[in-house]
Amino acid sequence: MGAQIIDGKAFAAKVRGQVAAHVARLKADHGITPGLAVVLIGEDPASQVYVRSKGKMTVEVGMASFEHKLDLDTSETDLLALIGQLNADLKVHGILVQLPLPKHLDEDLVINSIDPAKDVDGFHISNVGLLGTGQKSMVPCTPLGCLMMLREHHGSLSGMDAVVIGRSNIVGKPMAQLLLGDSCTVTIAHSRTKNLPDVVRRADIVVAAVGRAEMVPGDWIKPGATVIDVGINRIDAPEKGDGKTQLVGDVHFDSCAEVAGAITPVPGGVGPMTIACLLANTVTACCRSHGVDEPEGLTA
Numbered sequence: 001m002g003a004q005i006i007d008g009k010a011f012a013a014k015v016r017g018q019v020a021a022h023v024a025r026l027k028a029d030h031g032i033t034p035g036l037a038v039v040l041i042g043e044d045p046a047s048q049v050y051v052r053s054k055g056k057m058t059v060e061v062g063m064a065s066f067e068h069k070l071d072l073d074t075s076e077t078d079l080l081a082l083i084g085q086l087n088a089d090l091k092v093h094g095i096l097v098q099l100p101l102p103k104h105l106d107e108d109l110v111i112n113s114i115d116p117a118k119d120v121d122g123f124h125i126s127n128v129g130l131l132g133t134g135q136k137s138m139v140p141c142t143p144l145g146c147l148m149m150l151r152e153h154h155g156s157l158s159g160m161d162a163v164v165i166g167r168s169n170i171v172g173k174p175m176a177q178l179l180l181g182d183s184c185t186v187t188i189a190h191s192r193t194k195n196l197p198d199v200v201r202r203a204d205i206v207v208a209a210v211g212r213a214e215m216v217p218g219d220w221i222k223p224g225a226t227v228i229d230v231g232i233n234r235i236d237a238p239e240k241g242d243g244k245t246q247l248v249g250d251v252h253f254d255s256c257a258e259v260a261g262a263i264t265p266v267p268g269g270v271g272p273m274t275i276a277c278l279l280a281n282t283v284t285a286c287c288r289s290h291g292v293d294e295p296e297g298l299t300a
Ligand code: NDP
Pocket: 142, 165, 166, 167, 168, 169, 170, 171, 172, 189, 190, 191, 192, 193, 196, 209, 210, 211, 212, 230, 231, 232, 233, 270, 271, 274
């Protein structure tokens, strides 16, 4: 293996440390405690795990955590009423509605009912527009985490060729905007892209956000390129015993690590950074709402 491993777990711990230090200053200097409200509808086991771990880390950095668990059959009216209360609640600086939502709820309507200043996921249409026009916004957590790791590894990204595989609103598109904002030359690839291996081979930076286990092999990677693997896929692992599974990314780690200059592992790469960036966004939102200095280096 030639590539340097970009340790997202260690970097996320550092980011959480910076967040905790800023939270302590906000309390001491201004008497403010940043608060994050997380709304979970239904009992999806993966979502429950995410929400638990978000709540635990929110408290660990000294912020207030408000969890709202609603029944699977909660009506849109009731959910919008709760979001209205959270929008008005001065103790709440960040609101996250855990996705995906049950089918009877309109995701766009729900997201766009969150006060954009409290939209710590960065999915509100106002924040999407602000990011797209290079203005101060709340930035989606996963792409923000990827950008932070790239900046930490490379310093400047200016002039680099970047290929983002995936064009979702949550990861691919905002990732491309952020890379463009840092003056990369950006290509967005998707399921209709022709000659994907050749497109990826041109890249100094590859961000894979596809949702297909180990889709990107090492012979697609330009020697020395940096590979950021956003994918989280659970596959069977018969070698571990009957019924056992393991997490893998969208990148074939072993073959890519032979060729790449640097690579993020799965698990332990992008995942931990996503939660750290959620906490960073909450403290940023809190500072903006109170008109006090934002922490440096924790947003785009
Ligand atoms: P989506 O399913 O919303 O988007 C997947 C994208 O991949 C689409 O744009 C799709 O193209 C593209 N795609 C699908 N198949 C191919 C193919 N064969 N070749 C090229 N492109 C293809 O997924 P998300 O963006 O929400 O998530 C992507 C991955 O990232 C998932 O594994 C998810 O679990 C993970 N994830 C991880 C997070 C973390 O914290 N680490 C957070 C969020 C997501 P098209 O638009 O043409 O259909």
